[in-house]
Amino acid sequence: MSEKIDFSHVRFLVVDSNKLMCQLVKDILMMLGATQVTTARDSEKAIASLRSGGIDVVITEWNLKPRTGLELLDWLRTDGTSPDRMMPVIMLTANSEVDYVVESRDKGVTEFLAKPFTAEAMYRRLVSVIARPRDFVSVKDYFGPDRRRRQLPFEGVDRRQQKPE
Amino acid sequence: MRRTIIPNRGDLRRKAVNYKTGLDLKLDDEMLQKMEALVQNSSAQFIDQTVETLKALRETLARAAADPATRAEALEQIREEAFQIKGMGGVFGYPLLTEFAKSLHDFLKELNDLDELQQEIVSIHIDTLYVVVSHRIAGSGGPLEAQLRASLKAAIDKAKPGAKASAG
Numbered sequence: 001m002s003e004k005i006d007f008s009h010v011r012f013l014v015v016d017s018n019k020l021m022c023q024l025v026k027d028i029l030m031m032l033g034a035t036q037v038t039t040a041r042d043s044e045k046a047i048a049s050l051r052s053g054g055i056d057v058v059i060t061e062w063n064l065k066p067r068t069g070l071e072l073l074d075w076l077r078t079d080g081t082s083p084d085r086m087m088p089v090i091m092l093t094a095n096s097e098v099d100y101v102v103e104s105r106d107k108g109v110t111e112f113l114a115k116p117f118t119a120e121a122m123y124r125r126l127v128s129v130i131a132r133p134r135d136f137v138s139v140k141d142y143f144g145p146d147r148r149r150r151q152l153p154f155e156g157v158d159r160r161q162q163k164p165e
Numbered sequence: 166m167r168r169t170i171i172p173n174r175g176d177l178r179r180k181a182v183n184y185k186t187g188l189d190l191k192l193d194d195e196m197l198q199k200m201e202a203l204v205q206n207s208s209a210q211f212i213d214q215t216v217e218t219l220k221a222l223r224e225t226l227a228r229a230a231a232d233p234a235t236r237a238e239a240l241e242q243i244r245e246e247a248f249q250i251k252g253m254g255g256v257f258g259y260p261l262l263t264e265f266a267k268s269l270h271d272f273l274k275e276l277n278d279l280d281e282l283q284q285e286i287v288s289i290h291i292d293t294l295y296v297v298v299s300h301r302i303a304g305s306g307g308p309l310e311a312q313l314r315a316s317l318k319a320a321i322d323k324a325k326p327g328a329k330a331s332a333g
Contacts, residue, residue, distance in 0.1 A: 006187030094252025116255025119200035
């Protein structure tokens with residue numbers, strides 16, 4: 001029997017200044033089975049929503065006002081009033097250049113998805129953050145998901161230890 | 166400072182992952198097609214919205230040309246809309262819109278003002294984007310797309326500093 005993912009009890013917050021994009025992401029989530037999707041068109045409304053509780057996953061654009069999506073992420077990860085410093089955050093943004101990816105990771109983003117995106121790519125990110133959750137790391141300059149690959153035990157023959165035939 | 170590993174609580178996984186209800190972790194073709202159809206259903210709305218946006222940007226640019234005091238505001242508005250189109254074009258099946266909007270956004274990224282030459286380059290971008298939406302050009306690799314790409318580049322080159330002087 002294989003694992004399944006049921007989004008019906010997962011509470012999402014979608015933050016994007018663009019109304020059409022907000023609605024599209026919400027529609028995709030609903031089609032996937034989500035029943036609780038809140039949207040916010042700016043970062044202050046997003047923070048108000050997060051403070052009021054009842055959010056499990058945030059999907060946010062970088063390009064927001066008055067705080068950027070990166071500042072929203074930073075608030076969630078480091079602020080004393082954050083409702084959950086380990087909340088999964090997917091950065092869904094048209095700031096798709098490598099520098100933005102690196103900066104997001106340095107601030108503790110859980111997943112990064114560049115626009116334009118496909119619905120399938122979004123699904124893969126959702127599966128990743130919900131079904132394959134990472135541990136968190138806290139060091140001086142970083143609080144966020146552990147980026148190291150998981151070390152899974154290998155039960156086969158170690159061919160590097162064998163003499164060549 | 167010490168490196169501390171904080172184990173994931175796993176509450177979200179417990180809430181959503183099971184063996185009975187929901188979707189397979191890898192989506193099947195039928196679900197993918199449904200999702201694709203959902204996105205395409207919003208495509209017409211995106212095109213209508215983009216047509217209106219580009220019309221508004223033309224007006225904004227005309228105002229900026231007539232009144233230098235409005236240039237900074239115009240720059241901000243055009244940059245924002247270019248960013249939006251860059252992100253959405255490809256989602257709705259118009260990769261060329263993403264490409265041209267990215268070109269416009271990159272051009273505006275470091276600017277603080279819009280002089281006449283820069284206005285001309287912005288105007289060329291807006292016109293080219295308008296051609297793509299008004300003709301619903303959904304591809305990116307065909308001869309028409311290549312021609313549009315070449316026209317945009319030629320027009321930008323022509324409008325660059327020094328080009329007019331050397332042409333004359």
